[in-house]
Structure formats: structure tokens, C-alpha cells
Amino acid sequence: MADQEIEQAVSRALEDAPERNFRETVDLAINLRDLDLNEPSNRVDESIVLPSGTGQETKIVVFAEGETALRAEDVADEVFDADELEDLGDDDDEAKDLADETDFFIAEASMMQDIGRYLGTILGPRGKMPEPLQPDDDVVEVVNRMKNTVQLRSGDRRTFHTRVGAEDMSAEDISDNIDVILRRLHSNLEKGPLNIDNVYVKTTMGPSVEVA
Secondary structure: OOOHHHHHHHHHHHHHOOOOOOOOEEEEEEEEOOOOOOOHHHOOEEEEEOOOOOOOOOOEEEEOOHHHHHHHOOOOOEEEOHHHHHHHHOOHHHHHHHHHHOOEEEEEHHHHHHHHHHHHHHHOOOOOOOEEEOOOOOHHHHHHHHHOEEEEEOOOOOEEEEEEEEOOOOHHHHHHHHHHHHHHHHHHOOOHHHHEEEEEEEEOOOOOEEOO
């Protein structure tokens, strides 16, 4: 259960958002301090499963063969087998478009080497290399988990953003998502909460409200 301060900030952000004719996302802006982000080990790079979901469509692409590919077709947006992967590797424009449009890639572990060879230069710099699927993993479970996952990635910037919900979600659900994100940061940053300068929540077009 998120604390009341977070929920109050989210409620204000939702109330202050001007009426729009599209469904706005709710985003979190996190400002770091006292960290040398030129040092890669200090950068934030986390995948976090949101307890209340992202409130948005999450595009997931699977690289798989055989039975796993068949099962993936029921839950993933696209499935590529080994031959299609090779074709994708020959078409830089298509591969770049796919990388930019896709939130997460999943691949059978046996295909990871070929993915590195064909798509590594495109997926790597975008932080989109696939999550390896081990033989015992259930592809359906993994895809469904990733549909509720967001990526926290600071790079070398002090300020970074992540999606925490949508405007038609309850303030309580969005607050629970924010709480999970902040707890993860507090546990993983070198100085915990002291490395966070401030945090703001806002809808796509609405004003920012300070959370912490």
C-alpha cells in the first residue's frame, strides 16, 4: 500500500490535468543527485513489474521456434523464427522500426547468439536486447509479466522518466506502482533515498506535482 503523500500527489496530478480528447499516460520524473553517472555502474537500469499494470498497451516481440513459437503467438504482438530473424538482420530499416516500436523482446536462449549477430548493433544501443527464455520458462507467463513491466533507465542523465499508469486508473493503483519503483530505487542506489533529489508525477499534458 503506497503512503498517503504519494496518493495525494497523484490525485492532484489527475485533478489538475486539462481535459484532452485522448487517453493520457501518467509519468514519473525522477531527479538524481550525488551520483557520477559517467560511471556506468552508477546508472539506473531496472525492469520493474508494476503491481497495478502500466495502463497502456505494451508491445512484445518473441524470437522462438516450434512449440514455444506457437504458444507465443497467442500472447505476443509478433513472433519471429530463425529464418525470419535472419531476414530481419538483412533489412536495417525494418529492424530499426521494429526496435523503436517494441517495448520488450523475448528470445529462446538458443537464439540469443544469432540475435546478437543479426540485431545486436540495433537492439544493443537502444537497451532492447531480448530477455532470454530458458527451456523451463513458460513463454505465456513471461510475456504476461512483461506486459506489466516498465524499464527505468537513466543513462548518463540526472533526470529520467518512466510510465506509471494512465489517467483513467485510480490514484491508489498509480500510487502503488510509484511506491514499488521508489522502493526499488531506494534499495539499489548507492546512498538509497539520499541519491534522489526529487520526484514528480504528471499526466502527458498536465502540470507536474512533486511526490518526494
